[in-house]
Amino acid sequence: MHNKDLKQQTLEHYNLKSINNEDFNIGLIDLGLNSMWRYHQFLPIDIQDAITMGEGFTPLLKVELLDKKIFVKQEQLFPTGSYKDRGASVLMSYAKKMGVTHVVQDSSGNAGCSIAAYAAHANIACDIFVPADTSKAKLAQVRAYGANLILVDGDREATAANALLAAQNSYYASHCYNPIFFQGTKTFAYEVCEQLGWKAPDVVVLPAGNGTLVLGCYIGFKHLYESNVIAKIPKLVAVQAQNCAPLYNAWKQGLQEPLITTSGYTLAEGIAIADPVRGKEMIRAVNNTRGVFITVNDDEIIQALKLCTAKGFYIEPTSAATIAGLIKAQKIVEGETWVTLFSGHGLKSTEKILSILDADN
Ligand SMILES: Cc1ncc(COP(=O)(O)O)c(C=O)c1O
Numbered sequence: 001m002h003n004k005d006l007k008q009q010t011l012e013h014y015n016l017k018s019i020n021n022e023d024f025n026i027g028l029i030d031l032g033l034n035s036m037w038r039y040h041q042f043l044p045i046d047i048q049d050a051i052t053m054g055e056g057f058t059p060l061l062k063v064e065l066l067d068k069k070i071f072v073k074q075e076q077l078f079p080t081g082s083y084k085d086r087g088a089s090v091l092m093s094y095a096k097k098m099g100v101t102h103v104v105q106d107s108s109g110n111a112g113c114s115i116a117a118y119a120a121h122a123n124i125a126c127d128i129f130v131p132a133d134t135s136k137a138k139l140a141q142v143r144a145y146g147a148n149l150i151l152v153d154g155d156r157e158a159t160a161a162n163a164l165l166a167a168q169n170s171y172y173a174s175h176c177y178n179p180i181f182f183q184g185t186k187t188f189a190y191e192v193c194e195q196l197g198w199k200a201p202d203v204v205v206l207p208a209g210n211g212t213l214v215l216g217c218y219i220g221f222k223h224l225y226e227s228n229v230i231a232k233i234p235k236l237v238a239v240q241a242q243n244c245a246p247l248y249n250a251w252k253q254g255l256q257e258p259l260i261t262t263s264g265y266t267l268a269e270g271i272a273i274a275d276p277v278r279g280k281e282m283i284r285a286v287n288n289t290r291g292v293f294i295t296v297n298d299d300e301i302i303q304a305l306k307l308c309t310a311k312g313f314y315i316e317p318t319s320a321a322t323i324a325g326l327i328k329a330q331k332i333v334e335g336e337t338w339v340t341l342f343s344g345h346g347l348k349s350t351e352k353i354l355s356i357l358d359a360d361n
Contacts, residue, residue: 018057018225081345088114090184109138185216239325270318314346
């Protein structure tokens with residue numbers, strides 16, 4: 001089968017709309033759990049079946065970025081160093097419960113680390129496909145968890161094509177296709193609102209690669225809004241890398257579907273997704289919140305990285321791209337609440353950070 005047909009078929013098979021939630025009810029939060037599993041009543045997994053390492057409920061810190069104080073969720077503090085653990089914990093819990101013994105996954109690195117870690121925790125075998133030029137620390141992490149690491153020559157799209165074929169004979173634990181993953185990432189929205197005293201922020205600035213957080217946030221905030229827990233859905237500001245911006249390019253022309261590009265080099269490897277499978281849903285989600293897409297270039301990413309490290313926050317360049325986006329988008333009206341995140345730990349990108357530092361000498 002042609003790869004395009006296979007992708008469409010896989011997307012239809014893993015339909016995001018197929019999961020429905022009961023109304024959100026603050027009284028049903030499991031306050032004894034200091035992790036994202038405190039919301040287990042609203043997850044498609046019973047708490048006794050959770051594959052968990054105590055992930056989530058990350059601090060929401062006020063950080064001064066330029067002259068403004070912004071709430072920054074410390075998502076670099078997850079067991080594997082990125083928020084992808086939200087999705088991996090729920091998805092691997094589901095896979096374990098279903099009796100799955102082997103999974104296939106493809107990623108630009110961090111989602112692979114997360115699936116590999118939670119597969120190890122659940123005693124499930126896994127094959128992780130990544131582009132050959134992925135940061136070495138992420139490759140080491142995947143291998144250390146005991147996963148079978150497959151390096152694919154070519155870009156992120158070539159990697160996905162290889163994984164799609166392999167997934168025909170296994171369970172596809174994809175962070176982009178599998179809707180259970182988004183059930184995990186939606187907890188980001190629950191946590192933000194709980195940490196703000198059940199008030200929705202005005203604006204949330206997010207990275208936009210394959211949309212695990214953009215769509216997870218949209219699902220979570222919408223759920224709270226439709227359950228009358230919050231009074232509005234925040235505007236989502238979705239940040240892409242200038243050299244790989246299929247969503248921004250489409251959105252700015254008023255199109256509903258991504259304009260698939262070839263990905264040029266960017267320091268922000270995690271959002272260098274030229275053909276996001278849920279691109280249409282991402283554009284719709286951002287538009288529904290009256291949000292915007294913006295792009296940042298590598299110089300802006302480097303400046304944002306330096307700004308954060310100078311304050312003691314060690315984050316990877318992909319994570320700095322979101323902060324660069326926030327700085328660019330920042331026309332903060334007095335009194336408005338803006339939230340963003342540190343999406344990935346700096347220890348995952350030692351080589352890239354070293355090259356940035358060396359360039360200054
Ligand atoms: C550190 C980091 N930030 C952001 C992203 C963006 O991911 P997505 O748009 O799929 O949520 C990724 C994806 O791998 C990542 O690794």
